[in-house]
Amino acid sequence: MRIVLGVGGGIAAYKVASLLRLFTEAGHNVTVIPTEASTRFVGTATWEALSGNPVSNSVFDDVHQVNHVRLGHEADLIVIAPATADLLAKAATGQAGDLLTNTLLMARGPVLFAPAMHTEMWQHAATRANVETLRSRGAAVLEPASGRLTGADSGPGRLPEPEAIFDAAMALVQGQSDFQLPLAGHTVTISAGGTREPLDPVRFLGNRSSGKQGVALAVAARNAGATVRLLAAHMDVPPPGGVEVVPVETALQLREAALAAAADSDVVIMSAAVADFRPAAVSDTKIKKRDDRDDPVITLVRNPDILHELVELRNSAAPGRRQQLIVGFAAETGDSDGDVLAHARAKLQRKGCDLLVVNHVGTDKVFGQDTNSVVILARSGSEPQEASGTKTEVSAAIISRISAELNSVSPRA
Template sequence: MNKISQLISLLGGTGAVAEKLKIKPSAISNWKKLNKIPSNKRKDVLELGSYLNINIEHFLPTQKLHNFKFKILLIISGGIASYKSLEIIRLIKKTDIELDVVMTKSAQKFITPLLVTSLNEKKCYIDLFSIEDETKMNHINLARSPDIILVAPATANIMAKLANGLADDLASTILLASFSKIILAPSMNPVMWNNLATRDNYKKLLERGIEFIEPDTGDMACGESGKGRFPEPRAIFEFILSYMRENQKLSNQFQDISIIITAGPTIEAIDPIRFVSNKSSGKQGFEIASELTKRGAKVTLISGPVNIPFPNCENVIKVKTAQEMLDNVTQQLPADILICCAAVADWRLIPKTSSNNKIDTNNKIKKTKEKLLFEAIKNPDILETIAKSKLRPKIVIGFSAETSNIKNNSYSKLISKNVDLIIANDVSNNKVFGEDFNKVFLIYKNNYEQWEKQSKKSVAYHLANRINDLLINYNKRAVNA
């Protein structure tokens, strides 16, 4: 009897497994014959084993990942399930994935750093104030280097810290300082999991784009039963592999595609200390640049003055004025795609006296009894200029910040400026600038989409998919032309 046949028998037999998984018994018989469970059913089988309290991990082969550079940071927080994280380490070590491990002080009450170090064959990080580690700013290196940060188990405490911005140890500091994908695998008492505070934190983290491997339902170590049980290590491992495969598919989606992205505000000086600008933080443009870079694009980011870290894209150009931004966009052409996300100042103000005398703007303008007037000079429209030029990229996308008539005003811009897609948002009452969330409309020539409010990182992810669709359609039209 092969391994899969043994497994099906252990789970109750062909008929029972088929009924519980809601598939035909003939499919189960085929699994036994081939000694293989399809990848899309592995998670269901693992959950069934967990439900029946049967350890089935050794029946399922570990999948090797070769020639795939991927880094994971595992954070082990302090719960009774901490010991199960050792099995996650063991499974990851069978692959080519690079793994680092951080343990909280509470986790060390259940397992020792020495045990983790021995299993992972690398140092286990435990202390934010380690002289040896922090001379290299190790908490920042640990935050920035991984592709995934997996918190397993994730206690109610570490969820609350992350949701509310607390950073009082190495693990919580890393989580707040990271751009990486964060995945939490909660483990706690069922009453704690269903507590309103925990539910609020869960919802808050989901809105920020943090992903969860939902806890299982079953008997707990405390003697109670319900939802909150730590997911089986194999199920967590399979979840991570699934994410990595999807990431691998997307990693070359925009290979050899050149993309110019403008972001942030522009500044128009009135004199050496005064200027005209806006409240744009650059966050949405930076998230788009980051996402498209991850998907293999050659991204040039042209940004006005911002106070946030720059993404790791191929080329970053810093500018101040609208004219500087236009000049730099033009210099980067030709390109395949242009995304004008910057909030460009529409005017620059030229000061004059009430008697129409020019004022020296190279020095600070002094207050006098004479009335000061400003002439508004229109700045170049970067989006329209490039969209109507001979070097127009294949795809041109603009952003539209509106306070009223959002769809109508944005559609007018789409048509008048010869743009393929407008991303519109409502900026009234300062709903967008500087925030981490965005609610956008996608305006096309023939239709529009309205997206739910979500993190700017999530907007960037979904927008990248739409950009890929536009590029595919463009290439089809080019072939048929």
């Protein structure tokens, strides 16, 4: 596929290098057209090296090829990232002052704008009118992500992550109508991995969690346009790019991080495997094995119920505050008192979260594996939803369900 990648003059231009690599690694032929202002952030040499094609922003280069006409005609897709307020205004008003704006006027295929600018600029009536104009003409304009901007400010205006723009672009070319980012403007906090409770300086009580499912959830939420905060306990896999990572080790540290993160989160997903108990006392020195002493006795105390505490905190919020969606995970095994789903339904009732993702765990199931099979239970009483496949596929199903819950018009009880 022939893609024209237009680069606007914003600080987020540096992130577009990763988007270009995603396009080229997928086998697409990409011509980069940077605006003159954007070359003050990323030079043309970078775009030529990554695309393998010559780069220009002037209508007077290679005049014999009539590039200001040819590029727009030949492109199967045009992507503008970052789409600054200036570029959106020029595109909406049909200006043709450089090679990129000329190419936009000549476009015959789909056009995707990925905006990035300061919050006040994005929310200004002029910008909103330009966006509506472009959309009314058939262009796709993504909602920007929300999060840290240039300087100390935060809010909507961040460039969506390259992976999210790539997915939206591919969906647009395939004619899908749902290419928009369903979690754009939302902040999602996800816990992942397994907590470790120290016994002494070298030993701990832990579990088999690898963090793979939590990381896959973070990627899926990021690609859906969310601002993602990952509370990372022990994990066998690295955290993904484009998310804020908060490292934790123990259940108490996770509790502190989760309560703090929940304050500005629209969604909280507690997928970490949290220890139910911790040693009552932690030795300052290594516990020695000696023949002249009895075997040590380790006394355990109960860890706080973080999920239940988050629900209570949410439910006590001031009236009128936007509701928060809380998702729990349950690693269950059946026993003489009931099967996996029976235990999970009882847990959902106790915890009070909105959704509970249920895993049937065992020695060779779920933990550390690349595949998973889950059942999603809802406090609303709707039919259980099954999802299985790779942890990436399962995460996509979970994030899709969360998006549907957020967009539901029915209030949560």
